[in-house]
Amino acid sequence: MVIYVIGYPNKKQTAQPIASQMHSYSGRGMSLEHDLNLSNTYYNECSRALIHKKPTPIQVVRVDYPERSAAKIVEAYYKTPSTTDYNGIYRGRAIDFEAKETRSKTSFPFKSIHPHQILHLKRVLHQKGIGFFIIRFTSYDETFLIDANTIITMYESEKRKSISYDTVKSCGVLIQQGLTPRLKYLDAVDQVYFKEEDK
């Protein structure tokens, strides 16, 4: 089976036909990644921050060089990411986060977080960076920022396999949505990490 894809799929699901994607995001047709990329472009352009999504790591095995054309990769595989997807600089601080969405109405399952990403965020916090998760509950069209420490503590507790929607709501901060930026997530960052400085 051969499927044409647009952009960088992280997993098979994202390679669905566009129509099916439209449906799955309640007709909005926009994924969390898309919203974050638009928001980051806006934040970068207006010099509020400098945050990028890292390219999806791909292991290239075979490259074809057609004459007078660009190199064409003809065999490659997705690699397991060893870091989070997003990082950059905000208010002079290093910022690093992972964004995930779930269709569940009750909880965010930890199985969608890779152990490498937990290790990476622990290192970010150790180096005095700002680390967090952005979690979207697509059923409610609600997106939260939640500090990495909160997630790491629960992730490493053997009894837990997920974090409930209610816990995300009470421990995290709801990210306001708008036109530009689509996700005003730096306002949430201000609220969580710069509250004292902004007084």
Add this chain to the structure above:
Amino acid sequence: MVIYVIGYPNKKQTAQPIASQMHSYSGRGMSLEHDLNLSNTYYNECSRALIHKKPTPIQVVRVDYPERSAAKIVEAYYKTPSTTDYNGIYRGRAIDFEAKETRSKTSFPFKSIHPHQILHLKRVLHQKGIGFFIIRFTSYDETFLIDANTIITMYESEKRKSISYDTVKSCGVLIQQGLTPRLKYLDAVDQVYFKEEDK
């Protein structure tokens, strides 16, 4: 022509047979990227810093899903990078740099720096990050750290198409080489950016 490659080639040259690569690095067989990756692994493991090479951006066009096997990318192309190759956190500061090597004995040509990378480093400096270039003159097996501001100023001067070896030597800092880490480039960062604090 089909060529099998190891790792992530940025340009056609890196897809040379291994033997030819060995030769071009004076028998050391190690590229600057390889040395930096080893050094970063060491720095990350000993918790001195958290610095990674970003994956090479690749535009995936076609993916094949063989039954019961991993997704196989069968058509993809290298994209022009919109940022630098390396970033991370060191001493609580965001750090961002580009690494380049040249075989020239007299100068480092600016044509190997992409305009997007200059724009990105300007934004890094604006956001109070630490930005620099690591430039290796392979003929001398000498690797220098040079502040982004120095390169940007020269790059944007219309008369200049390159920076001479002598200028790199006088304006930059020679990076000491060793076994672990291969390139002691954070010592050079200390020297350039933390001299006052370390007094």
